[in-house]
Amino acid sequence: MTRTASIARATSETDIRLTLALDGTGKVEVATGVGFFDHMLTALARHSLMDLTVAARGDLHIDDHHTVEDVGIVLGQALRQALGDKRGIRRFGQCLLPMDEALAEAAIDISGRPFLAWSVPFQRPKIGTFDTELVEEFFRAFAFNAGITLHVTLKAGTNAHHVAEACFKAVARALRMALETDPRMANEIPSTKGSLEG
Numbered sequence: 001m002t003r004t005a006s007i008a009r010a011t012s013e014t015d016i017r018l019t020l021a022l023d024g025t026g027k028v029e030v031a032t033g034v035g036f037f038d039h040m041l042t043a044l045a046r047h048s049l050m051d052l053t054v055a056a057r058g059d060l061h062i063d064d065h066h067t068v069e070d071v072g073i074v075l076g077q078a079l080r081q082a083l084g085d086k087r088g089i090r091r092f093g094q095c096l097l098p099m100d101e102a103l104a105e106a107a108i109d110i111s112g113r114p115f116l117a118w119s120v121p122f123q124r125p126k127i128g129t130f131d132t133e134l135v136e137e138f139f140r141a142f143a144f145n146a147g148i149t150l151h152v153t154l155k156a157g158t159n160a161h162h163v164a165e166a167c168f169k170a171v172a173r174a175l176r177m178a179l180e181t182d183p184r185m186a187n188e189i190p191s192t193k194g195s196l197e198g
């Protein structure tokens, strides 16, 4: 069984095509028109070892908001689809990730219950032209559409580029752990309820 998904989504604000393979090698091809966001999606794929392609055309003449949020929606939908009934996965994952002065912690439960606990203060509103508040928007859209519980907490950090990047890498590493199959649980759904459908 291959854990992959391919989704196309078009609205009046964005047009997104995305493919995802959970058991990949971190192969990435992303073009969203938002440079810093491409940099973050690349980090997310590389460090989760998911293969990811994203081609997005959004209403960037307004700002980056719709594009970033909608890629989060589609990536979440793709993750949910690729996971199927979640048989055999580790389900939980966590990572404490340093990047120079920044230290970000991510904890994930592939629970079927969407939740985002976000505690990441940015000291600057912008990274280049990118609004730092969009990092939270992305992860909320991702968590809610994937149906996962996601906690991200910043332990230290002042440089906004480092803070954002540490968050993406921490989530990537936590995801990698949670998505992995557990040989001791090969055909089991890791829930006492017998379902992780939410």
Ligand SMILES: [Mn+2]
Binding pocket: 039, 161, 165
């Ligand atoms: Mn960087």
